[in-house]
Amino acid sequence: MRVFLQSFTGKALALSLFALLAGCNGEANLFTSSAAPEVLRWMHPDADTVAILSEEPRECLPSLASSQDIFGRLAFRSPFLLGGQAARRGLTCQACHTQGQANPHFFVVGLSDAPGTSDVTSFHFSEELGDEIFNPVPIPSLSDEVETVSFSDKTDELNIFVRRLITKEFAGPEPVPDVEAALLSYIRSLDDAFCDTPTIADADLWTFNLRVISESFTALQSEPLSAEGQRFMMGALRIELGRLHDRLPYSPKVQASLVSISQKLNTAKHTEPPLGAATYEWEALQSELQPAFENSLFNKGAIEAWLAERIAN
Numbered sequence: 001m002r003v004f005l006q007s008f009t010g011k012a013l014a015l016s017l018f019a020l021l022a023g024c025n026g027e028a029n030l031f032t033s034s035a036a037p038e039v040l041r042w043m044h045p046d047a048d049t050v051a052i053l054s055e056e057p058r059e060c061l062p063s064l065a066s067s068q069d070i071f072g073r074l075a076f077r078s079p080f081l082l083g084g085q086a087a088r089r090g091l092t093c094q095a096c097h098t099q100g101q102a103n104p105h106f107f108v109v110g111l112s113d114a115p116g117t118s119d120v121t122s123f124h125f126s127e128e129l130g131d132e133i134f135n136p137v138p139i140p141s142l143s144d145e146v147e148t149v150s151f152s153d154k155t156d157e158l159n160i161f162v163r164r165l166i167t168k169e170f171a172g173p174e175p176v177p178d179v180e181a182a183l184l185s186y187i188r189s190l191d192d193a194f195c196d197t198p199t200i201a202d203a204d205l206w207t208f209n210l211r212v213i214s215e216s217f218t219a220l221q222s223e224p225l226s227a228e229g230q231r232f233m234m235g236a237l238r239i240e241l242g243r244l245h246d247r248l249p250y251s252p253k254v255q256a257s258l259v260s261i262s263q264k265l266n267t268a269k270h271t272e273p274p275l276g277a278a279t280y281e282w283e284a285l286q287s288e289l290q291p292a293f294e295n296s297l298f299n300k301g302a303i304e305a306w307l308a309e310r311i312a313n
């Protein structure tokens, strides 16, 4: 139940949220450096870091996902979908709805009162429906009955909801049409029926993260997009390469290769990005990537060593 209380404007609240995103939460814990894995940015300072890095909700997609869904997944995980401060701080749909499920650890000071909650009346609904009080609710999974229960009446309801979310609550730009279509397709394809277990951990989580990148390269090679859509997806894929990079602090050679691949996808530097060369380099890296799991921040032993080092410094 939402309690009605008119004290601030929705706009003021949205600003205070972004002020919070810009500072307080990060300072509360050890992991403010950009080299630390991004998932740690959205956790309670007392949370179990080893668990957060080594286990996540499982993505409930069919095993042979369509290119459309793979593009949608990239958009879902990209801060470029959102605008302004949210984008700068790296906030994504994925941060709250990890793999399309609920992130049980999500915590931002001023938005959350307990891990796994977020105040969305100041957020999803600030412009028209914001009640301007601090009333976080549990983040829902999008793989249960999102389109059958909440959005069943009109087929357009999910589209309208998501568009408003992006453009109004996050002050993002109008999404590129093929990016938006892919995002909606991804959300609609998520279904608990495709998940045998609710979570994925350790080597499986590592493999999943590599698969996200490999499938994205394949989709980009095989499926035409608008020029703007392609540029968006390249940027989103660079974010994925960066995430993998930050999980490999003990594999500098692999990290250097990831930087090189990412640079090839940098559309700001090249008018015609050599996607083929980047894909080739990614494929060539596979034999070096496989053994890197042992020393990656998906592996409990490596995570513990990394944490001990950071605490010591």
Ligand code: HEC
Residues within 6 Å of the ligand: 081, 091, 092, 093, 094, 095, 096, 097, 117, 118, 119, 120, 124, 137, 138, 139, 140, 141, 142, 145, 146, 150, 161, 162, 165, 166, 187
């Ligand atoms: C800061 C955390 C956060 C972020 C970021 C976020 N959401 Fe949400 N989302 C929530 C919460 C909390 C709710 C539940 C709202 C409620 O119950 O009123 C929700 C609800 C939803 C729903 C409705 C689910 C249902 O069953 O009714 C959809 C769809 C959704 N979000 C999609 C997205 C998409 C797409 C993005 C990225 C553009 C996104 N969300 C970003 C926290 C977040």
